[in-house]
Amino acid sequence: MIPRHMVIALSVLLAAALGLSIYAWHVRKTVISTPLTVAHDTRPLAPPISGPTEQVVLFVAHDEDGTLRGETAQIPMPSGRQQRAEELLRALVSIYLDRTSPHPLGPGADIRSVFLVDPGVAVIDLNEAFADTHRSGVLVEALTVASLIRTITANTQGILKVKILVDGKERDTLAGHADLSSYYDVSAVNQLATELQPGQ
Numbered sequence: 147m148i149p150r151h152m153v154i155a156l157s158v159l160l161a162a163a164l165g166l167s168i169y170a171w172h173v174r175k176t177v178i179s180t181p182l183t184v185a186h187d188t189r190p191l192a193p194p195i196s197g198p199t200e201q202v203v204l205f206v207a208h209d210e211d212g213t214l215r216g217e218t219a220q221i222p223m224p225s226g227r228q229q230r231a232e233e234l235l236r237a238l239v240s241i242y243l244d245r246t247s248p249h250p251l252g253p254g255a256d257i258r259s260v261f262l263v264d265p266g267v268a269v270i271d272l273n274e275a276f277a278d279t280h281r282s283g284v285l286v287e288a289l290t291v292a293s294l295i296r297t298i299t300a301n302t303q304g305i306l307k308v309k310i311l312v313d314g315k316e317r318d319t320l321a322g323h324a325d326l327s328s329y330y331d332v333s334a335v336n337q338l339a340t341e342l343q344p345g346q
Contacts, residue, residue, distance in 0.1 A: 198222070198223065199220050199221065199222050199223070200220070200221065200222075200223045201218055201219070201220055202218070202219055202220075202221060202223070202234060202237070202301050203216045203217070203218055203219075203297070203300050203301060204216070204217050204218075204219050204234070204237060204238045204241065204297050205217075205238075205292070205293050205296040205297045205300065205339060206238070206241055206248060206249065206293065207242075207248065207249035207289035207290060207292070207293045208248040208249060209248060209249050209250075209286065209289070210248065211344070212285055212289065212342065213342050213343060213344045214289060214292055214293060214296065214339050214342040214343060215343065215344060216300070216343075219237060221233060221234075221237045227262055227302065228259075228260060228261065228262050230301075230302065231260040231262060231268065231298050231301075231302050232257060232259060232260045234297055234298055234301050234302070235257045235260060235270065235294060235297060235298060236256070236257050238293065238294070238297050239251065239255060239256060239257055239276075242255070243255060249286075249289060249290070249293070250281075251276065251279070251280065251290075252275060252276070252278070252279020252280060253275070253279065254273070254275035254276075254279070255272075255273065255275050255276040255279060255280075256272075256273045256275065256276060257270065257271070257272060257273070257276075258271040258272065258273050258313065258314070259271045260298070262302070262305070265304075265306075266304055266305055266306035266307060267305070267306070267307050267308075267309065267329070268298055268299075268302070268305045268307075268308045268309070269308075269309045269310075269311060270294055270295075270298070270308060270309070270310050270311070271310075271311045271312075271313070271314055272310065272311065272312050272313070273312075273313060274312060274313045276312070277312045277317060277320055277321065280320055280321040281321060282321040282322040282323065283321075283323065284323045284324075287319075287320045287321055287322075287323045287324035288323075288324055288338070289342070290320065290324070291310065291320065291324045291330070291335070292335055292338050292339050292342060294308075294310070295308045295330055295332065295335045295339075296335060296336065296339040299332050299335075299336070305332055306331075306332050306333075307329040307330065307331060307332060308329065308330045308332060308335070309328075309329050309330070310326045310330070311326075312326070
């Protein structure tokens with residue numbers, strides 16, 4: 147005859163095993179029914195920026211009223227002129243990639259590089275994700291272009307013309323409307339930016 151304490155121990159073990167099985171089944175069912183919503187940031191990891199923090203003005207597009215607003219920000223700035231221009235635009239793009247963005251860009255959008263060519267020419271090289279995931283529309287594309295150009299020229303002296311490339315190559319449009327085939331005249335973009343400011 148099996149001792150009574152052995153019967154009790156076996157009963158407790160069987161009850162625990164049954165409880166764990168039910169719990170495991172419940173967890174598995176929950177995991178399978180929950181959609182995976184992990185956002186992947188495909189931008190390359192940039193080295194940390196060294197340099198003193200400076201106050202700059204970023205011209206941020208706001209889709210809800212179609213305006214461009216100058217907003218001050220404190221960002222670390224390197225000493226090189228070209229690197230400073232790149233960090234300005236990356237700070238602007240980081241605002242657009244935030245989940246509360248007033249002018250959302252697609253995931254992975256980034257600035258590949260900025261080339262400052264004397265006399266007075268800047269070349270902004272966007273990555274492919276920036277253009278490929280950009281929303282199509284006359285106003286939304288104009289806001290993006292004006293935002294990039296106004297931000298770089300407001301904080302970098304001597305730029306008269308700006309060319310925008312995508313992945314190092316020329317492209318006809320940003321997303322079907324904004325013309326990227328030629329150079330942008332900075333004075334004309336600044337006039338547009340002024341017209342897009344609130345209250346104008």
